[in-house]
Amino acid sequence: MTKRHILIADDDASIRALLRSLLEGDGYRVSEARTGGEVINLLSDGKPVDLLLMDLRMPELSGMDILQRITDQGLGVPVILMTAFGTANIAIKAIQLGAHDYITKPFEIEDVLVTIRRFFEYQELTAEVRALRTQVGARDPTERIVGRSSCMLEIYKTIGKVARTDATVLIMGETGTGKELVAETIHFNSLRRTAPLVKVACASLPETLLESELFGHEKGSFTSAYTQRKGRFELANKGTIFLDEIGEMSLGTQKKLLRVLQEREFERVGGNVPIKVDTRVVAATNKNLLEEVEAGRFRADLYYRLNVITIHMPPLRERKDDIPFLVEHFLDKHRFAPGAPPAKITDEAIELLMRHDWPGNVRELENTIERAVVLAQGGVITGRHLLLTPVSTNRIIDVGDRVRNGVTLEATIADVERLMILEALRQHGGDRSAAAHALGLPRRQLLARMRDLNIEPALETAAAPVGTGASAPS
Ligand SMILES: Nc1ncnc2c1ncn2[C@@H]1O[C@H](COP(=O)(O)OP(=O)(O)OP(=O)(O)O)[C@@H](O)[C@H]1O
Ligand SMILES: [Mg+2]
Missing domain, CATH: 3.40.50.300 (P-loop containing nucleotide triphosphate hydrolases)
Structure with missing residues (x-):
């Protein structure tokens, strides 16, 4: 194991020498800095320092200034301060500024060693906890592919x-x-x-x-x-x-x-x-x-x-054999209610899923299944619940018919907008950022239009087809 590196910052040469022999004796690697400027230079140098043991009172930059710089510049080095006896207020302020601990001067040799050992123990423990937490919390995505x-x-x-x-x-x-x-x-x-x-x-x-x-x-x-x-x-x-x-x-x-x-x-x-x-x-x-x-x-x-x-x-259409496995996975992932068993799906519905082209790929399949689970209300999913390819939404708006029937320009524009938005959402499997991008709109504007046009986010593809006259203002 490499030795831990401690930087001692103190303008008093005799204190530096004392601490150096003490810490080297305890198995640490030690560097020294005489001024605040030296501390910042050494830290910015990129050589990793595991701990900075620093006197509060130093020439050029005070210990407080250095602490502030360490935070500001994101130098990320833990600090233990040494303060003269009787300056508890400053010590508290130092802790608030991010110092890990402090030692009062004059110090007992044993206190210094204990404080430093305790710091490294604490650090190891938090690293361990963090590692465990990522393993547990983030569940290996490999299992999800x-x-x-x-x-x-x-x-x-x-x-x-x-x-x-x-x-x-x-x-x-x-x-x-x-x-x-x-x-x-x-x-x-x-x-x-x-x-x-x-x-x-x-x-x-x-x-x-x-x-x-x-x-x-x-x-x-x-x-x-x-x-x-x-x-x-x-x-x-x-x-x-x-x-x-x-x-x-x-x-x-x-x-x-x-x-x-x-x-x-x-x-x-x-x-x-x-x-x-x-x-x-x-x-x-x-x-x-x-x-x-x-x-x-x-x-x-x-x-x-x-x-x-x-x-x-x-693309999913080039590996349709994976569809049944993906369906099973998404039925397991999207339960109708927490704790409910995965929904069942008919062979006929699987057949339909296999025939679909999936322009929005796996995300579209996942959204389709998630929605079907909701529509089937926890029962068996059939073709009816899949709402695949809303053919009618692509129908071209008959302008002549509309003018003859007195459909306003405003209503027609709204219909076109609705069709474009639904189609973009469908092609991007319900991904609104991607749909907004495809339509050349900022995402926020797309969401606002969806609200104005009453487009149900969960049922994008299920919206009623727009036919001529169907949306004539009453
Ligand atoms: N092979 C797979 N197995 C299980 N789930 C998958 C698989 N591929 C994609 N998914 C799921 O599909 C959704 C979309 O996947 P992902 O966000 O990784 O796609 P993407 O390629 O980054 O899409 P985009 O280009 O739109 O950003 C996610 O919920 C993801 O978990
Ligand atoms: Mg992505």
């Missing part, structure tokens, strides 16, 4: 081979094919499983916001940057970052991302201190990235960086 078709078996093999490496993985596939599920599976089967898996939806943010989301920003770097903030890359340090919908990333952001992939280093927006991270990258897209490269919308060099290992998620 269903499918025995040969293409899925190939995918499991690839995941098995790459999960424990740090290789960048690019997951391509249509909407709802399970890209995010695969990304989770890779993370939870990797050595990084106890560290965070941080997800970023690249399509949902404008360029400047996305950059500050990814890389963080310094205070005042743009109008709304009131405080300094860590980016997702930093939050995912030692873990995995999942860059979803990477095909939507602007060329400017792509350039910055390329640098992170090449050098594992970046600066916060508005900052100039390079930050090093150890973050594994998994990216997903439903676009054909090679086509995007050819069209000049995606950087070729970034494409090749991402494309170290590529996993192609097959």
